[in-house]
Amino acid sequence: MKREVPIVLTFLMTLLRFCFEMLEPMLNYQIYEGVTLFSRISFSVTFMYCMGLFMGLINLTRVHGNTIRRRREHWIYSVWLLIVMYGYAILGLFFGGMESKPFTWIYDAIIVPLDSTMFSMLAFFIASSAYRAFRIRNLESIIMMVVAFVVMLGNVSLGEVIWSSESFLGGFKGIKDWFLAIPNAASQRAIGIGIFLGSYAAILRVALGLEKRYLGSLD
Amino acid sequence: MTRVQIWVAALCTLACYSYLIKENPAYRIAEYTLVALYTSYNITRLFHSYIKPYFINYALEEKQYYYIVMGVLGLLLYARYAPPQYRWLARYPIALQVGWGLGGSIARSPRPVFTQVADAMRPLDSVNNIVFFVCFLAVMSYFFFTVGKESKFIQGSGRIGRYIMMIGFGTAFGNTVQGRISLFLNRLSFLLTDWMGISI
Amino acid sequence: MKWLEKLDTIDPRWVYIIMAVSLVFPVLKPIGLAITIDETTTVPVFNWIESLQPGDIVVGDVAFSGGSEGELGPQLQSWFRHCMIKGVKVIMVAQWNTGERLGYTLLEQVANELEAEGISAEYGVDWVYVGYKPGGTTLWRQMQLDFWGACAETDMLGNSFQDLPLMHRFKKWDKESSKGIMAFVAGSPGLPTYTTYFPDYEIYVGNVAVQVPGAMNTLRAGQIKGLLAGLPGGAQYELLLNRPGRAVKLMDAQSMGHLWIMVLVVLGNIGFYMKSRARDE
Numbered sequence: 001m002k003r004e005v006p007i008v009l010t011f012l013m014t015l016l017r018f019c020f021e022m023l024e025p026m027l028n029y030q031i032y033e034g035v036t037l038f039s040r041i042s043f044s045v046t047f048m049y050c051m052g053l054f055m056g057l058i059n060l061t062r063v064h065g066n067t068i069r070r071r072r073e074h075w076i077y078s079v080w081l082l083i084v085m086y087g088y089a090i091l092g093l094f095f096g097g098m099e100s101k102p103f104t105w106i107y108d109a110i111i112v113p114l115d116s117t118m119f120s121m122l123a124f125f126i127a128s129s130a131y132r133a134f135r136i137r138n139l140e141s142i143i144m145m146v147v148a149f150v151v152m153l154g155n156v157s158l159g160e161v162i163w164s165s166e167s168f169l170g171g172f173k174g175i176k177d178w179f180l181a182i183p184n185a186a187s188q189r190a191i192g193i194g195i196f197l198g199s200y201a202a203i204l205r206v207a208l209g210l211e212k213r214y215l216g217s218l219d
Numbered sequence: 220m221t222r223v224q225i226w227v228a229a230l231c232t233l234a235c236y237s238y239l240i241k242e243n244p245a246y247r248i249a250e251y252t253l254v255a256l257y258t259s260y261n262i263t264r265l266f267h268s269y270i271k272p273y274f275i276n277y278a279l280e281e282k283q284y285y286y287i288v289m290g291v292l293g294l295l296l297y298a299r300y301a302p303p304q305y306r307w308l309a310r311y312p313i314a315l316q317v318g319w320g321l322g323g324s325i326a327r328s329p330r331p332v333f334t335q336v337a338d339a340m341r342p343l344d345s346v347n348n349i350v351f352f353v354c355f356l357a358v359m360s361y362f363f364f365t366v367g368k369e370s371k372f373i374q375g376s377g378r379i380g381r382y383i384m385m386i387g388f389g390t391a392f393g394n395t396v397q398g399r400i401s402l403f404l405n406r407l408s409f410l411l412t413d414w415m416g417i418s419i
Numbered sequence: 420m421k422w423l424e425k426l427d428t429i430d431p432r433w434v435y436i437i438m439a440v441s442l443v444f445p446v447l448k449p450i451g452l453a454i455t456i457d458e459t460t461t462v463p464v465f466n467w468i469e470s471l472q473p474g475d476i477v478v479g480d481v482a483f484s485g486g487s488e489g490e491l492g493p494q495l496q497s498w499f500r501h502c503m504i505k506g507v508k509v510i511m512v513a514q515w516n517t518g519e520r521l522g523y524t525l526l527e528q529v530a531n532e533l534e535a536e537g538i539s540a541e542y543g544v545d546w547v548y549v550g551y552k553p554g555g556t557t558l559w560r561q562m563q564l565d566f567w568g569a570c571a572e573t574d575m576l577g578n579s580f581q582d583l584p585l586m587h588r589f590k591k592w593d594k595e596s597s598k599g600i601m602a603f604v605a606g607s608p609g610l611p612t613y614t615t616y617f618p619d620y621e622i623y624v625g626n627v628a629v630q631v632p633g634a635m636n637t638l639r640a641g642q643i644k645g646l647l648a649g650l651p652g653g654a655q656y657e658l659l660l661n662r663p664g665r666a667v668k669l670m671d672a673q674s675m676g677h678l679w680i681m682v683l684v685v686l687g688n689i690g691f692y693m694k695s696r697a698r699d700e
Contacts, residue, residue, distance in 0.1 A: 006313070006314035009311065009314040010321070013317075021323060022326055051293025052296040053262050054297070057259070082255070089263065110228070113228035113231045117231065124403070126395065143386060147393070148396075151392075156397070180390055184390045188387060192335065216310070
């Protein structure tokens with residue numbers, strides 16, 4: 001019941017979905033006018049896992065609740081987090097929904113700017129890491145640095161000024177385009193195929209019940 | 220955005236950037252606020268765009284009561300937080316969802332990869348196609364970790380494959396630099412134009 | 420030459436300050452460097468919309484969040500503007516729920532500007548923002564068969580599809596009803612959804628610069644037909660459309676930022692080399 005039945009369920013659902021995808025008559029089978037069996041199963045499975053929408057809230061509450069209870073370092077920020085999280089969730093769920101003015105006000109004024117800014121700090125971190133970590137010690141790093149410089153100059157107008165794309169070899173831009181289209185694409189393709197083979201094997205292992213870690217250790 | 224929103228957004232932006240000088244309370248508050256707001260936003264989004272309309276349209280109006288059954292199954296996910304003797308109940312909805320997703324992946328995910336493999340086998344009628352094919356094989360041979368690894372030929376082509384991957388990583392680095400700088404420029408243009416009113 | 424060894428140990432805060440200064444000045448005082456249009460990546464996207472007839476429907480996908488708005492925002496706005504100018508109808512979906520509202524705000528901005536200019540960009544008639552619907556790639560698969568059902572017959576704003584005239588022409592997402600897909604992607608889920616489930620469709624991508632090397636692979640394989648690459652892609656599209664905007668204004672600063680990164684790499688390596696030489700001696 002606890003382990004075997006879920007594994008069998010996984011296999012049966014995998015087989016069912018696989019048959020739907022591969023057998024056209026099954027995919028188009030209508031239970032009544034305009035409604036296919038595939039769509040109904042699909043929607044209801046999605047509806048099922050959407051019921052887990054509060055998992056993130058509960059997890060954060062447990063983690064930060066623990067921090068507050070034990071007065072760990074920075075516990076006051078955990079209080080702030082819980083207040084904001086519950087406040088915004090209650091506002092969105094019970095007071096007007098996604099289109100209410102306060103809800104969208106907060107989204108536009110706080111969420112988007114904070115998200116953008118957190119990512120934008122990477123510009124400084126990449127400058128710092130380029131300075132501290134990019135060390136030329138062997139042939140591989142020389143190749144990487146030369147190609148990186150060519151690509152950087154090919155991406156910006158400054159490269160066009162130094163070596164125009166109308167001149168020999170297409171300038172920095174032409175060489176950059178060639179690097180991207182030929183050796184880079186070849187390497188990405190080969191790496192992608194390797195990743196696919198590994199992940200497909202993992203998928204098959206899960207479907208056949210050889211891999212059980214996705215069920216978690218709840219015993 | 221209203222003027223108040225712009226000021227709030229600007230202060231949030233500067234609070235984040237203050238981390239570059241030193242870790243400080245303003246940055247921490249901004250960080251924790253973002254985590255909290257995103258979590259709540261996701262909950263609200265899921266509820267209003269899916270759970271409510273599906274429950275009303277399908278379960279109640281069209282009387283498709285199996286949605287209620289699936290909804291109850293979905294609630295079993297919360298058994299993870301129950302006493303240990305009941306936690307195994309959470310495996311059932313996970314098994315159904317994982318199985319449904321896996322079936323689609325098994326059926327569909329090979330297709331784009333095979334398209335790429337087929338494209339790699341282009342006629343060798345131009346320098347670019349020949350170079351591409353050689354690079355592709357060389358990088359593939361780098362990933363032979365078991366079969367044929369003793370062969371000097373495979374080792375040599377693997378080394379060439381490594382150099383070609385370095386070209387790939389170099390292009391990745393060059394594009395990453397551009398991407399990161401663009402992100403900062405976006406925030407900069409907001410601070411200068413929307414907040415400080417300087418036209419650029 | 421001892422000072423050369425110190426090049427290895429500049430305080431990171433100086434690095435940040437010079438980085439910020441090197442980006443601020445070109446934004447305030449543009450140098451006016453020329454921007455080259457890329458024939459293999461940007462032009463196919465532009466030509467695709469140019470080749471469509473008024474009334475054709477295309478589907479756009481917002482698969483990014485606020486973190487990538489700097490690169491994909493200008494692309495999205497330029498592309499949408501182009502569609503509205505041509506009379507092409509747009510249905511927007513969103514694979515990322517965190518960027519859904521952001522995408523709508525960006526498009527609403529453009530729609531208001533166009534309406535003020537007398538170009539039709541009426542919601543429900545010329546464009547519809549379906550937004551994010553949970554379900555992942557399974558749902559995208561389902562949209563091909565029954566778009567209305569998959570979306571619970573509502574758009575992001577809660578409007579019923581029954582009330583949106585454009586949606587009456589889009590009951591399922593197939594090659595007859597839509598003349599192509601434009602996906603603005605910043606990660607996962609993103610492009611693989613389309614290369615896996617929509618392999619026979621005309622797919623165009625607006626990508627963040629970080630993902631361009633990977634996307635070039637799919638471009639070469641013919642899985643996508645065109646690609647807008649980061650902020651330069653947006654700037655090039657603005658120039659093709661003859662409406663230079665935010666992206667064009669920021670390109671000079673890109674050059675200075677890149678220059679500073681290259682200088683940093685060189686300085687760091689000089690310091691490293693001098694230190695190792697001193698150590699060997």
